[in-house]
Amino acid sequence: MSQKNALPVTRQEDFAAWYQAVIQEADLAEESGVRGCMIMRPWGYGIWERIQMLLDRKIKESGHENCYFPLFIPLSYFAKEAEHVEGFAKEMAVVTHHRLKMEDGALVVDPEAKLEEPLVVRPTSETVIGTAFSRWLQSWRDLPIMVNQWANVVRWEMRTRMFLRTSEFLWQEGHTAHENETDAMAETLTILQMYRDFAQGPLAMPVIAGEKPENERFPGAVATYSIEAMMQDGKALQAGTSHYLGQNFAHAQNIRFQDREGQFQFAHTTSWGVSTRLVGGVIMTHGDDDGLKVPPQIAPHQIVIVPMLRETPEDEALLAYCAKIRTALIDASAFGEPLRVLIDKKPGKAGPKRWGWVKKGAPIILEIGGRDAAGEQVTMIRRDSLYGEDGRLANQAMHWESFVGQAPALLDQIQTLMFCSAKARLDAEIRDDVTDLEGLKAHFEGSKYPGWVAVDWCRPTGEALEKVVEQLKALKLTIRNTPEGSAPASTTCFFTGGPAVERVLLARAY
Amino acid sequence: MSQKNALPVTRQEDFAAWYQAVIQEADLAEESGVRGCMIMRPWGYGIWERIQMLLDRKIKESGHENCYFPLFIPLSYFAKEAEHVEGFAKEMAVVTHHRLKMEDGALVVDPEAKLEEPLVVRPTSETVIGTAFSRWLQSWRDLPIMVNQWANVVRWEMRTRMFLRTSEFLWQEGHTAHENETDAMAETLTILQMYRDFAQGPLAMPVIAGEKPENERFPGAVATYSIEAMMQDGKALQAGTSHYLGQNFAHAQNIRFQDREGQFQFAHTTSWGVSTRLVGGVIMTHGDDDGLKVPPQIAPHQIVIVPMLRETPEDEALLAYCAKIRTALIDASAFGEPLRVLIDKKPGKAGPKRWGWVKKGAPIILEIGGRDAAGEQVTMIRRDSLYGEDGRLANQAMHWESFVGQAPALLDQIQTLMFCSAKARLDAEIRDDVTDLEGLKAHFEGSKYPGWVAVDWCRPTGEALEKVVEQLKALKLTIRNTPEGSAPASTTCFFTGGPAVERVLLARAY
């Protein structure tokens, strides 16, 4: 196994095929037979549950309360917010009937059970939540209103890719209403920081936070901010967005209140979300040719113990030894939580089981045989440094108590190293020395995984921006965002030669 | 406030109106404007989150793994399981189109975007999960397969009632496959016990666990078990079900495996679920004429501190005093978790805020004014014993450290007393001395909230059972279940005069 890797395809050979292979070999998800919808299997869903749990804590700590709003939105709600609907892809799932019936022995949609008004399966909930806000809001004393929901949403997609673009996906959507622009912008940026810290913390995924250009704004938003992560093929993944909606939605949905002077005002609203797409980001940030590597903070099991069972009476003593180690481990904490430790008792040989956990990306694997037990030892494999300098699988034997003692620090270290390694790659793969379109073209066509390019621009709007977007589109490039606090390095706009006001990142993107 | 209660209507006056009043006054949920779908507000959704968190732990501890399956199920999947479809209400939401378009300035369903095959919004996921099981299962070594999902489901309802019967609701659905009937029945009953213990533990809601009669089985099931709770109007609420599906679904969906002898066998499957209906059960088990009482284990905040703010500079010291108490409290634990304590800093007078928390049913309310702070005291109100013998609001002053010291035991005690009080009611309201239909009729027509009646029967099937069901229907009664381990008290069947084999519970039901 020294030079051959566990996956049938490498990242260099075919990144897209490698991505699918990781998902399959790590048992993360699978096609469901329902177009565009995937099944999240326990290991994949377990990662999402960890993300959800940790992010939910941050959302609550920052003063938001969870609610639940309806799956269905009457068609007329969308008509209210013209700009929102205009910009939004109209590919949505529409419920038109509410009953099935048997006809000639076959199950069919009952034509008599047609709904008076079609119901749209929510693609996002601004319209229905805004309508609730308009009922809840009377006076400035009711502000801010800060809610969040964890839910499934549907956007009909023609070309789907698991975790990255599926017709149904899971997400959280935060919605808030404020007295004035200052408060609403502060919220929008607080959330942007929360997302950045969450990506760079638990996900160990470095990101660039910044404002999206006008053409990439959420339909109806005044400003859209994103965190952008770089995948190992150099493409950008928009991993979370935070929108300042101004008073646009408030006008459309009559979200108004009596201010401190007794005057009626429209509220300033925000919305923000991250989705199961983050799991795709984790795969393409941390995976290697042996499968996934899951950052310890979001690993459903941080340490997996694989006993070398032989279906003999000695198995019992071996399992008891493993149980003793597990008991000691779950008594310890890392990242402020008890360690998560699994003993894999499934029938089967230890070798394939070990490789199964390598492909799944459990941070630490302990292989324990009769000899280890006799010597009070464990044999440890670290998923983040699988091979030694000789190219062979690196495992390390040590006394079990010694392992237990160092396990929390080890997990902490693995988390940090995973972030640093990804951060070094991100930093190395952003060029800022490209000076014209020709150079841009040469760069992106001359490399298989070309990374990103930072350029200075004049922040054009309207038609001037459209022209830039067209130029980039010809190179399959998009404008990702303007990194926070980035000043232009030069005085002239890359595109128009006019005065530059800020930097923007250009990249191919998912 | 001594004799007048906080709600505009009492349980005795109009139980249904009282139920709606609790939901409104406690800010649990509200109508969404979307027919049959409710909005769960933070306090209502917070109770569901607590239920979800505690039950999820039990589900995982008993060896189940969480997954996520698609929202949409192709119509053809339902056609496979004839008995399932035949029995299941066909009121389902059906997606027939996948796009909207603008036409003459109006947003309409695009007739050209009709789906080739209609998609049903899942009413339950047996069909789609069974199809996945058939892919996952090869050999007996793969068994048991034990998964669970937390999801929204939709069953189109004409008459809806918040939490109890809504078109969309949230639930967990467990699905398992086993080698043989013994294992599958053991799972079915293990879950029944888990539900019973969960209801009687965290929800403090006494239930009777037992098997449903044939006519009340889940469509396609071989046996259905339920937990039944008694609401304060004497009606039964089916609060959770666990189904042994035999090999029926396995046949329909080709869930088969090679057994230990190398022969192909069909698996034995189970499914089981509880839903947001449990919140309705908690309301009608524990609420009183002052609003909801939330059992401490599932209260989003167990202790609410209401500072008597006066919008003066002294407020700052008062808030600091409250913060000191909160810090000490969240350092303590009850039920194995840190205490959940809120300081209600919202603008407004202390009186209405106090009554707001009474109506919401926070287990303990601390009212703290300047005098309390000066004397290092707190003034405590217990939601489970709101009034003293004089009929006036009972509050108790004590040193803050004394309160902190006793808070965990107090919460534990409140939880236990709430259960005992509900249990005493359940036990008192089951009559077993009714001997004939005339007596049954007299009992149920002679009392406003008549409770349940236990009778012995011969466990009829088919037409004989149908006749019994018709007789009961005329009295608006249903058969709830056969309590576990209940032997008949007499030798003759209440309905037919034949030999009795078991007891059954008769009740009006939600």
Ligand SMILES: [Zn+2]
């Ligand atoms: Zn320019």
Ligand SMILES: [Zn+2]
């Ligand atoms: Zn009988």
